[in-house]
Amino acid sequence: MSNLIKIQLPDGSIREVPAGTTPFDIANGISPRLAAAVVVARIRPLTTVAVNENEAALEQSEEAMYSGPASSAERIVGLSTPLHEDVTLELLKENDPASLRVARHSAAHIMATALLELFPETKLGHGPATDSGFFYDVYREVPFTEADLAAIEARMADVVARDEPFVQILEPRDQALADYKSDAEFMKIHFIERFTKPGDEISLYRNGNFTDFCRGPHVPSTGRVKAFKVTSIAGAYWLGDENNQQLQRIYGTAFFNAKDLDAHFKQLEEIKARDHRVLGKQLDLFSIQEVAGAGLIFWHPKGGLIRKTMEDWMRDECIRRGYQMVFTPHIMRRELWKISGHEENYAENMYPPMELDDAEYRLKPMNCPGHILIYKNSPKSYRDLPQRYAELGNVYRYERSGTMHGLLRVRGFTQDDAHIFCTPEQIESEVEACIDFAESVLKTFGFEKFLVELSTWDPKDKKFIGSADKWENAVGSLTRVLDRKNIPYKTIPGEAAFYGPKIDIKLVDVLGRLWQLSTVQFDWNLPARFDLEYIGEDGAPHQPVMVHRALFGSVERFFGVLIEHYAGAFPMWLAPVQVGLVPISEKHHDYAKSVQQRLEAAGLRVEADLSNQKMNAKIRDFGLQKVPFILILGDKEAASDSVSVRVRAKGDEGSVHLDAFLDRAKKLVANHSMEL
RNA sequence: GCUGAUGUAGCUCAGUGGUAGAGCACUCCCUUGGUAAGGGAGAGGUCAUGGGUUCAAGCCCCAUCAUCAGCUCCA
Numbered sequence: 001m002s003n004l005i006k007i008q009l010p011d012g013s014i015r016e017v018p019a020g021t022t023p024f025d026i027a028n029g030i031s032p033r034l035a036a037a038v039v040v041a042r043i044r045p046l047t048t049v050a051v052n053e054n055e056a057a058l059e060q061s062e063e064a065m066y067s068g069p070a071s072s073a074e075r076i077v078g079l080s081t082p083l084h085e086d087v088t089l090e091l092l093k094e095n096d097p098a099s100l101r102v103a104r105h106s107a108a109h110i111m112a113t114a115l116l117e118l119f120p121e122t123k124l125g126h127g128p129a130t131d132s133g134f135f136y137d138v139y140r141e142v143p144f145t146e147a148d149l150a151a152i153e154a155r156m157a158d159v160v161a162r163d164e165p166f167v168q169i170l171e172p173r174d175q176a177l178a179d180y181k182s183d184a185e186f187m188k189i190h191f192i193e194r195f196t197k198p199g200d201e202i203s204l205y206r207n208g209n210f211t212d213f214c215r216g217p218h219v220p221s222t223g224r225v226k227a228f229k230v231t232s233i234a235g236a237y238w239l240g241d242e243n244n245q246q247l248q249r250i251y252g253t254a255f256f257n258a259k260d261l262d263a264h265f266k267q268l269e270e271i272k273a274r275d276h277r278v279l280g281k282q283l284d285l286f287s288i289q290e291v292a293g294a295g296l297i298f299w300h301p302k303g304g305l306i307r308k309t310m311e312d313w314m315r316d317e318c319i320r321r322g323y324q325m326v327f328t329p330h331i332m333r334r335e336l337w338k339i340s341g342h343e344e345n346y347a348e349n350m351y352p353p354m355e356l357d358d359a360e361y362r363l364k365p366m367n368c369p370g371h372i373l374i375y376k377n378s379p380k381s382y383r384d385l386p387q388r389y390a391e392l393g394n395v396y397r398y399e400r401s402g403t404m405h406g407l408l409r410v411r412g413f414t415q416d417d418a419h420i421f422c423t424p425e426q427i428e429s430e431v432e433a434c435i436d437f438a439e440s441v442l443k444t445f446g447f448e449k450f451l452v453e454l455s456t457w458d459p460k461d462k463k464f465i466g467s468a469d470k471w472e473n474a475v476g477s478l479t480r481v482l483d484r485k486n487i488p489y490k491t492i493p494g495e496a497a498f499y500g501p502k503i504d505i506k507l508v509d510v511l512g513r514l515w516q517l518s519t520v521q522f523d524w525n526l527p528a529r530f531d532l533e534y535i536g537e538d539g540a541p542h543q544p545v546m547v548h549r550a551l552f553g554s555v556e557r558f559f560g561v562l563i564e565h566y567a568g569a570f571p572m573w574l575a576p577v578q579v580g581l582v583p584i585s586e587k588h589h590d591y592a593k594s595v596q597q598r599l600e601a602a603g604l605r606v607e608a609d610l611s612n613q614k615m616n617a618k619i620r621d622f623g624l625q626k627v628p629f630i631l632i633l634g635d636k637e638a639a640s641d642s643v644s645v646r647v648r649a650k651g652d653e654g655s656v657h658l659d660a661f662l663d664r665a666k667k668l669v670a671n672h673s674m675e676l
Numbered sequence: 677g678c679u680g681a682u683g684u685a686g687c688u689c690a691g692u693g694g695u696a697g698a699g700c701a702c703u704c705c706c707u708u709g710g711u712a713a714g715g716g717a718g719a720g721g722u723c724a725u726g727g728g729u730u731c732a733a734g735c736c737c738c739a740u741c742a743u744c745a746g747c748u749c750c751a
Binding site: 135143144145146231232233234235236237240241242246247248249251277281282288290293294349395397399400401402403404405408409410413415516517519550552553554556557558582584585586587588612613614615616617618619620621622623624630632634635636644646651652 | 677678679680681687706707708709710711712713714724741742743744745746747748749750751
């Protein structure tokens, strides 16, 4: 005689059903149409008080794909999973994001099904859902070709058309291992051995003739995955370790309907249209020249102008906030890099030494040693501290050949770098000021959201130098600063630099993407290595503490992110050309020249199109260049000293007096306005 | 660095072994116009680089460089 369990539905009603009842049974009991529409179910044991965040996070992890579910947390189950305890039950339809994730995991199984039907020699790794689709890592001697991918996709359509139910099979571990061993499925064997214990019953899912080691859940049947595409193939290391065998990773994406799939590819096109490498060419901002080498940026006049504007702002702001601008050499003697520890710890990222006269020199990968030499050049009193040295310093780092990416990952870049030498007592206020500064940078450049991470040490990890009390003090001050400023943050133990803890600020762009740029780091290692001192109130020498901070991070990377954030449509103060002039015909050229002169005299950047093209073509050209304002100049305007204003993304606003426009334009620039 | 793909005019791309193509951009001519492409003519290429196969290579083979999608690593 089976026990009764309680099922609570979202409306609060409770049903008593026999243990072993499935979510499908419940749905079907409500209405067969509902049962047909439901994809998966979300359950939470009724006894649970609150969802544990860590357990929820674990749900997404690789570990969770195979090992048992976190017992007390809410979880997603398939419709045919028998329920054996009192739970709240939510029946999820296709519009729930959790359903889509499950469907994509099912799509990975469908792809594996198709793959093994076509290429039975293939060995399977793992095939999870991702944020935008799914992939399956597989091993096969022969690389898959584009044609193979198309064939796989076509066969997937067959698997979907067969509408094979996904069925969970619980099997003794030994038997599963024996089966996989006989098939030489070395990766599946590894996963079973890693994620299950001897004596466990392990979970497999079968659809048709295909069975996979998998915890689930899945959609009810292959027919539920209506729209999918095999998108690409790439290499991936077995277990993410580059010393291991490389596998073939086949990517795909899946949706419940063709409309969503289309929308997904449309969105990819939009992202591509924002790509800073594409816009960099279209707007003539920068280039990378093969003959000069990979990862080295050429700033063209228009990009250079934006950079100059960014840097001017940054320098002015540094000075306003009590920094002193310094400049340090690009190459320095090897000896210096030995003292700083770079020879020892950073050599693989540095360019090899070059010999000059009797000595060896190395290109700088960081600015800190240079700033330290300035500090060290004269004795310092506690009255001199803090010393804040800032530099827009060009550094060069060797990056492996496959890693470069436009402006975002390069071999030569400019850090807006500063080093603050201060007493331990000054740390908190200095860090607080750095965070204020960082916030101001993000706000000024139009980013509204950011995330903060506090990276701390792991006392068990030997790579961290310095005593426990030093670490605790430092982490304590950082924590206090963040708490006092009411900034939410995530603590990441073990992610600190080896010499001290750090605060990283990741900004969120218009598309919701995260970018790591600003960082504020602690350091008591370099002051010790260089024997830095100041004379304290007690007349005795003390060692200062150093704060490293970069706010743009790298000017190149920040610029790349800006291009994507604005989709190339820079706000007025940054736009390389702020006003485009369109004289309607040649007889308006003189008026155009006088307007240009007056706008330029007021400090605006103006370009006049005096070609013999039609007005519409001129407007189009300025429009494609994303110029904020286009002024149309014809008889009416010339007669009344006015301009007809066309605003980027808004269109024709009619004529106004030139002085009125000038006033508006100057205000937009002065206020760093994001709007026009 | 690894796996796969790609490299043809300033840009976007076509060209499967037999004398290098298109559109846009550029130059010149015509056109002088009211809010996103007026018309015509011309000029422009060591087909990434270096080897090889072939009577003949942009095309086939090898190597190198660069780019792209990932992996790994990072500001």
